[in-house]
Amino acid sequence: MPSAAERTRTLVQSTCSAVLLVPGPDAAHPGQLMPESRAVGPEGDLLLCFATGSPVVRAAARAGDGELPAVLELTDVAPVSVPHRIRGRARIAGWLTALPGLAAPGRTMLRLEVSGASVDDLWGAREVEPEDLRDAGADPLAAHEAELLQHLHTAHAEQMASLSALLGERSAGRGPLPRAVPLALDRFGLRVRFVEEAGTCFDARFDFPGPVRDAAGLQRALYTLFEAAAC
Template identity: 70%
Template sequence: MPSAAERTRTLVQSTCSAVLLVPGLEAAGSDQLMPLSRGVGPDGDLFLEFPADSPAVRAATHAQDDELPAVLEITDVAPVSVPHRIRGRARVSGWLTAVPGMAGPGRTMLRLETDEAHIDDLWGVEEVEAESFRDAAADPLALHEAELLQHLYSSHTEELASLCELLGERAVCSCPEHRPAVVPLVLDRFGLRVRFCEREGGCFDARFEFPEPVRDVVELSHAMHTLFAAAAR
């Protein structure tokens, strides 16, 4: 399984929505505190781009040499329609400063010096130290995950339904007309997590591991073919 640091780093570098929480800016609208872009530097610090006139930029500029605490909160929502769509949340806390000259006209780059992080997702709740976050790598499928899950959901319904055959004793019903709906929920280099939605309204998740971690979309294609072939036997 991916480590807590890897999962946090993946969310930070993904396209999930994020908002910067800064003391004193509680009255600002969340749309004013959403970075235009975000990235991670070699030391594990976050670089967040904002409009030059945003409340976050004004707060960081006025703080000058004082330490301004801030938290970047990221919410991960499943890119396909499924009950309980929020897959997780991550928080990265630290100290905020403005970095002149790193952004284009009308924009300002802010640096969040990472102190610690926290993740609450489908794997569990864990704390992440700054050093672990710095050394972790984002999942190689992260930037393609939403598109891949949407493709599976729209074009491979029969193959997804066949995964019921791999549930063993957890299988709800072997009758095709009574099988639960199967929705692809999470895709990473280690495997695929799907959500089985039963007709009575209940649902449960199952995780299908790949024989070995994949490194790119080409290897993922082979891994998915192997998984669906196993379900079809």
């Protein structure tokens, strides 16, 4: 399974929504607290780009170097329609500093020196140490996960439904086959949410034979999975 640090870093480098919370900013529209881009620096600091006139940038400018506490909150929502679409949340706390001259005109780069992080997602809730976040890598499928899940959902509904054959006793005597919705994908496997007629649902995780590194490896892993379900 992916580590808590890897899951957190994957969220940072994904397209999930994020807001940066700082104490006492001027009355801010929620959109003004959302970084236009975010990345992880070589030392594990987060690099967040904002419009220069945003309340967050003004707050950082008023504070001394590295004296402004801040928390980046990330919310991960499933890219397909499914009950309970929020897949996870992460919080990364630290100290904020402005980095003049590193962004395009009209924009300011802010550095969040990480002091601690936590993630609460489909795998559970865990604390993450700053050095673990620094050393972790984002999942190699993260950049394309949304489109891959949407493709599985729309173009491979029959194969997705066949995965119920791998549930064993869990599906025995449950009545009509539940609807199978691809919920999450990483290099280790596929998580599916099975939605029953009564509206109840449950998740099942299908591990790949080995970690997937690219599109070709994913295609082979999914083929193996669907072949097992068809037997």
